[in-house]
Amino acid sequence: MPAARNLRMIELIHLGRAFTRGDGQSVQAVDDVSLIIPEGQFVCLIGASGCGKSTLLQMIAGLLEPSAGSTVVAGEEVAGPGRERGMIFQKDSVFPWMKVIDNVEYGLKCRNVPPQQRRELARAYVRRVGLAHVENAWPRELSGGMLKRVAIAAVFANGSPVLLLDEPFAALDYVTRHHLHDVLLDLWEEPGKTVPRTVLFVTHDVDEALTLADRIVVLHDGRVVDDLAVAALRPRTTDSLLLPEMVAIKHTLLAHLGLEQAAKKPAAAGAAA
Amino acid sequence: MVTGGASTAPAVAALQARGAVKRRRSWLAVLLAAIDPMRLAGAALFVAIWQAITYVLPPVILPTPLGVLRRAGADFWSAPALSFYGVAHADLYENLMYTAENVVVAVLIGTAIGVATGLVSARFSLFRAVLDPVVMTAGTVPILIAAPFLLIWFGATRASAVSLVTFYVIVILYIFAQRAATNLDPIFEQYARTFGATKGAMVRDILVPATVPEILGGFRIALAGAWGLEAISELLGSQSGIGKVLEVLAGATDAQGIMACLLLLGVTAIVADALAALVIARVTAWSASAR
Amino acid sequence: MTALQLRLDHLVSLLVFLALAGVWQILSVIYTAEAQPGEPMVAGWQVLFTKTFLSLADYWQGGFGVPAVAEGAERSYLAALLSVLAHSINTIGRLVLGLALGGGVGLLLGLAMSWSPWSRRLVDLPIQFLRGLPLLAMVPLFQLWFGIRYTGEVLFVAYGIGVIFFAGTVNAVRNVPQIYIDNARSFGASRAMLYRTVILPAIFPAMRSTILLSLGAGWGAVLGAEYLGAQSGLGYVIVYAQEFAFLDRMFLIALLFIFYTSVSYWAISRLSVRLLAWAPPSQRQ
Numbered sequence: 001m002p003a004a005r006n007l008r009m010i011e012l013i014h015l016g017r018a019f020t021r022g023d024g025q026s027v028q029a030v031d032d033v034s035l036i037i038p039e040g041q042f043v044c045l046i047g048a049s050g051c052g053k054s055t056l057l058q059m060i061a062g063l064l065e066p067s068a069g070s071t072v073v074a075g076e077e078v079a080g081p082g083r084e085r086g087m088i089f090q091k092d093s094v095f096p097w098m099k100v101i102d103n104v105e106y107g108l109k110c111r112n113v114p115p116q117q118r119r120e121l122a123r124a125y126v127r128r129v130g131l132a133h134v135e136n137a138w139p140r141e142l143s144g145g146m147l148k149r150v151a152i153a154a155v156f157a158n159g160s161p162v163l164l165l166d167e168p169f170a171a172l173d174y175v176t177r178h179h180l181h182d183v184l185l186d187l188w189e190e191p192g193k194t195v196p197r198t199v200l201f202v203t204h205d206v207d208e209a210l211t212l213a214d215r216i217v218v219l220h221d222g223r224v225v226d227d228l229a230v231a232a233l234r235p236r237t238t239d240s241l242l243l244p245e246m247v248a249i250k251h252t253l254l255a256h257l258g259l260e261q262a263a264k265k266p267a268a269a270g271a272a273a
Numbered sequence: 274m275v276t277g278g279a280s281t282a283p284a285v286a287a288l289q290a291r292g293a294v295k296r297r298r299s300w301l302a303v304l305l306a307a308i309d310p311m312r313l314a315g316a317a318l319f320v321a322i323w324q325a326i327t328y329v330l331p332p333v334i335l336p337t338p339l340g341v342l343r344r345a346g347a348d349f350w351s352a353p354a355l356s357f358y359g360v361a362h363a364d365l366y367e368n369l370m371y372t373a374e375n376v377v378v379a380v381l382i383g384t385a386i387g388v389a390t391g392l393v394s395a396r397f398s399l400f401r402a403v404l405d406p407v408v409m410t411a412g413t414v415p416i417l418i419a420a421p422f423l424l425i426w427f428g429a430t431r432a433s434a435v436s437l438v439t440f441y442v443i444v445i446l447y448i449f450a451q452r453a454a455t456n457l458d459p460i461f462e463q464y465a466r467t468f469g470a471t472k473g474a475m476v477r478d479i480l481v482p483a484t485v486p487e488i489l490g491g492f493r494i495a496l497a498g499a500w501g502l503e504a505i506s507e508l509l510g511s512q513s514g515i516g517k518v519l520e521v522l523a524g525a526t527d528a529q530g531i532m533a534c535l536l537l538l539g540v541t542a543i544v545a546d547a548l549a550a551l552v553i554a555r556v557t558a559w560s561a562s563a564r
Numbered sequence: 565m566t567a568l569q570l571r572l573d574h575l576v577s578l579l580v581f582l583a584l585a586g587v588w589q590i591l592s593v594i595y596t597a598e599a600q601p602g603e604p605m606v607a608g609w610q611v612l613f614t615k616t617f618l619s620l621a622d623y624w625q626g627g628f629g630v631p632a633v634a635e636g637a638e639r640s641y642l643a644a645l646l647s648v649l650a651h652s653i654n655t656i657g658r659l660v661l662g663l664a665l666g667g668g669v670g671l672l673l674g675l676a677m678s679w680s681p682w683s684r685r686l687v688d689l690p691i692q693f694l695r696g697l698p699l700l701a702m703v704p705l706f707q708l709w710f711g712i713r714y715t716g717e718v719l720f721v722a723y724g725i726g727v728i729f730f731a732g733t734v735n736a737v738r739n740v741p742q743i744y745i746d747n748a749r750s751f752g753a754s755r756a757m758l759y760r761t762v763i764l765p766a767i768f769p770a771m772r773s774t775i776l777l778s779l780g781a782g783w784g785a786v787l788g789a790e791y792l793g794a795q796s797g798l799g800y801v802i803v804y805a806q807e808f809a810f811l812d813r814m815f816l817i818a819l820l821f822i823f824y825t826s827v828s829y830w831a832i833s834r835l836s837v838r839l840l841a842w843a844p845p846s847q848r849q
Contacts, residue, residue: 063746083752093747097765097842106761107751140844158751315686319693334709406577407584413829414822415784417700420791421806421814425599501698505788508703509803516701523704531705535697543696 009039009074009198010060010162016068016222017055029055031222032069037215039161040195042188044209045202047219048257053202056219057166060200061087073162083107086160090167094139094150101126101135103150107158125153129183145176149183156187163188165201169208181211185235206253210246211236218256226256336529345533358521361513369537372507372514373545376499379435383442383495388488390443391450392480401451408447416441417502420509429510437506442495449491453484486557493549500542585609599809607812616812620644623651623801648820655797656824658714658786662721667778670726674733675759684734691731699724699781700788707793717789724785725778732774736767769843772836779832783825 012035019027029052037043045053058064060071062081071078073085081087086107094103101119104126108118126135129149139147148168155163169177188196203209209216210230218226228249232240240246254260320338327337336344348365356363362371394401420437427433461479470478507516515538522530592608599605607616621639624647626632633639677683703720710716740763748762790799798821805813 061746061750063749081746081749081752085750087747087750089743089747091743093743095744095747095762095765096844097768098761099842106748106753109761110748110751110753110757138842140842154751164750309685311682311685312689316689316693318686319690402573402576403580405573406580410822410826413780414825415780415787417784417787417791418802418818418821421802422811422818425806425809425811425814497696501700504698504701505703505791508701509791519701519704523707526708528705528708531708535701535705538701539693539697542698543693546696 005195006039006074008036008072009041010035010037010200011072012036012056012060012069013072014069015056015059015066015071017052017059017064018067028222030059030066033219033222033224034069035217035224035227037198037200039198042196042199042212042214043201044213044216045200045219046204046206046209046216046253046257049204051219052222053219054166055222057087057164057200057202061085061164063087083111083158084160085162085164086155086158088148088151088155088163088165088168090170092139092144092147092151094147094154096139099136099138100131100142100150103139104135104154104157106154107160122153122157125157125187128156128187129153143176145172145180148172148180152180152183152187161197163197163199165199167202167204170204177208181208185212189234204257206250206257207241209253210241210250216249216253218253220256226252228252333526333528336532340529341532341536344529345537348530348533349537355518355521358524359512360517360521365515365518365534365537368513368515368518369541372500372503372516372538373541375431375435375514376438376496376503376545379438379503380442380492380496380499382435383439384446384492386439387443387446387495388450391447391488392454392476392484394447395451395454396480404447408444411440411444412448416444417505420506423506424510429512434503434506434511434514438499438502441498441502445495445498446488446491449494450484450488453487454480456487457483486553489549489553489557493546493553496549497542497546500538500545504538599811603810603812605811607815612812612816616816617641617644619810619813620647620801620816623647623804625650651796651798651801652820652824654714655786655790655799655821658717658721658789658794658797659782659828661718662785663725663778663782665718666722666725666727666782667729667775669722670729671733673726674730675737675763677730678734678737678763684738687734691727691734694727695731699727699785703788703792706789712793712795717786717794720789721782721785725782728778728781729774732771732777733767736770736774737763739770740766765842768836769840772840775832775836776829779828783828787821 012033015030015033016028017030019029021027031052033056045056047053055064059066060073060078062078062085073082078085095106098106101122104122105118108121113121123132123135126132129152131146131149131153134142134146139150142150151168169180172180188199190196201209201212213230216226216228216230217224218228230246230249232243232246241250251260323335323338327335332340345365350366351364353363360368362368390400390404394404416437419440420433423433423437427436457480461483462475465475465479503514504516504519507514508520509516511517515534519531519534522534588606589608592604592606592611595606597605604611618639618641621641621643622633624630624632624643626635628646630640630643630646631637633643637643677687702723706716706720706723710719744762744766745758748758753761786797787799790797791803794800798817802814802817802821805817
């Protein structure tokens with residue numbers, strides 16, 4: 001891609017976060033994580049549950065204060081949530097008291113975009129995610145997969161250059177999840193845009209990461225333990241996942257998650273905790 | 274019956290195990306909340322504002338916090354002035370006990386009747402069809418409307434106050450028990466049935482224990498409301514009780530005495546609620562919805 | 565629940581009330597004891613809607629060209645009707661004014677105190693204490709402060725409702741799911757925007773029960789104030805009639821009062837169902 005890309009779109013600098021548990025003990029959820037993500041990269045953060053990946057994402061989103069280090073996005077230090085970082089949550093975050101179209105418009109409304117203009121923009125994205133027929137429905141009338149489509153449309157309509165997704169599809173069934181991968185990638189590789197948006201996608205699903213990511217970062221006990229490039233061409237199909245290099249990455253990831261004995265010695269993981 | 278009882282135990286045990294973890298955390302939270310300096314500062318600020326207003330208003334209207342506290346202490350064991358006004362007991366303690374006894378008796382009777390009818394109504398639709406309209410109407414009408422009638426039927430006696438509070442408690446617990454039983458996930462009763470539980474065993478092992486947390490939630494609400502109802506019933510006609518004392522002091526425009534009574538009554542109500550909460554937390558340790 | 569089932573339930577309710585009315589009528593024939601000479605303990609419907617209703621003219625204080633019975637006038641149905649209307653308006657006025665004042669102030673203070681977790685903790689103990697104080701026992705205190713003035717009774721009702729609203733609002737704001745707040749913030753919503761577009765709508769389902777609770781407390785407070793000292797209103801008429809053991813008058817007024825409270829609940833339910841069109845049915849109950 002010839003366009004000028006910001007090679008340091010997201011910078012995590014010795015980022016750390018400690019929690020105090022109910023019994024008074026301190027737990028290091030994120031421990032000294034440093035990472036540089038260039039503009040336009042689709043990064044999956046993977047790790048077993050409790051490894052600190054959601055905490056990390058919350059800090060980048062500005063919803064959680066770090067206890068050490070800092071985050072710089074597009075040259076500015078993160079001090080709180082901001083519209084340049086759109087977020088999609090695992091739980092349903094769509095406002096139940098607003099109709100679909102109003103939910104998609106919400107970010108634009110926060111920025112005082114004129115009503116006519118924001119409605120048009122929101123409509124376009126509602127159509128892109130395939131919800132044109134329910135734009136005036138209440139969220140309660142929608143299925144879980146449709147609610148996710150609303151959340152995706154809202155975030156893209158808001159035009160955030162950075163997208164943070166916290167296990168967005170974890171609660172969905174296999175088929176719906178795959179449909180939503182297509183919706184997400186379709187919007188991500190927007191034609192006419194030279195540089196796609198920067199995406200940080202938290203997941204614990206190895207196949208999901210392999211399907212979506214340019215790069216997979218593995219977290220364990222709050223630390224980055226691996227950083228893998230995924231070079232396979234897009235669009236990726238079932239066959240793509242069977243390419244020898246993909247299978248090799250999958251083995252590595254499974255080993256990191258403790259599902260294969262090969263690469264990792266469990267004793268080392270125990271000592272780190 | 275016996276096998277049914279034994280075999281439904283897993284369902285209940287599973288519920289119990291799930292809630293045990295939650296309880297410990299909540300107790301810690303309660304403890305932390307109690308010694309939270311911000312909360313204590315809030316209480317201090319409240320008293321300070323009260324004290325500040327007393328500099329502006331005359332003591333006949335607003336007595337000082339300390340004055341009210343002293344008065345409550347002084348009159349607690351002996352308040353001879355009360356006997357001149359025809360109050361049967363010339364101290365606050367005995368009047369408070371009279372009120373408390375009535376509340377406790379009424380709440381216990383009302384709970385027994387309300388829970389029994391509420392649970393039955395949830396499982397027998399004919400019973401429900403007949404009782405629901407009456408209880409739901411009674412639930413929307415302030416039960417206080419019945420007080421003057423009870424005064425005529427029973428006179429200014431204990432019975433009149435107790436029956437007023439009892440009605441009130443019945444209505445609340447009927448609604449809570451019925452709702453708890455209706456909302457109970459049928460999976461538990463189906464599960465018990467797969468073990469061959471009898472109807473009686475299901476009531477004993479599923480329906481009653483599973484609805485207890487919500488019912489006890491209603492119990493606390495009923496208890497909280499009972500104090501005011503009992504007091505006003507005594508205000509309307511009685512020879513004893515804190516309500517009677519309030520009536521006498523109101524006649525004497527004794528703001529300090531009124532506030533001392535209200536303070537004691539309020540503290541009694543809060544302590545009773547805290548005690549109930551404590552017992553409930555023990556009984557329903559497995560549940561997340563109690564509290 | 566199907567429409568048929570619902571219709572059937574309504575029919576059964578109606579039948580139950582009709583049966584109760586019938587039992588009352590039968591009781592009036594069988595049980596002829598009198599609270600006072602000429603004042604039956606149980607008055608039949610034919611008595612209630614004629615003689616009893618006419619006797620309510622006694623509580624008309626005169627005006628609109630219809631003289632009061634106390635001034636030597638004959639009892640008339642017009643005076644009885646005016647009397648019922650006047651006392652009803654007084655009672656409902658106390659409730660509505662108290663509800664508006666207490667609800668408004670309670671809600672605003674609750675929202676203001678929920679602004680930060682600091683202020684929320686600051687008001688926690690005082691509000692718990694005030695909630696613990698039995699409201700109905702406080703009638704004498706308000707009388708001492710405001711006498712038997714209308715304002716005093718309105719303020720008493722407003723206080724009772726205000727405390728419930730305040731505590732209800734603080735609690736509801738605390739229980740707004742964090743995910744909605746996080747979501748709004750990630751879209752860049754300002755604090756004011758957050759309150760307007762997220763907090764207010766999100767607390768509404770929880771506030772519904774607060775409103776219903778305060779409505780009940782409000783009616784109770786109105787009655788309490790009218791039983792003890794107020795010189796007008798349905799509660800005043802009931803207690804005044806009680807002193808002479810006019811059970812039939814008390815019964816008629818009590819029925820009227822029950823009618824008003826039922827209508828008020830029905831109206832609030834209808835209104836909130838409309839405002840909660842977005843919520844799943846379980847939250848609208």
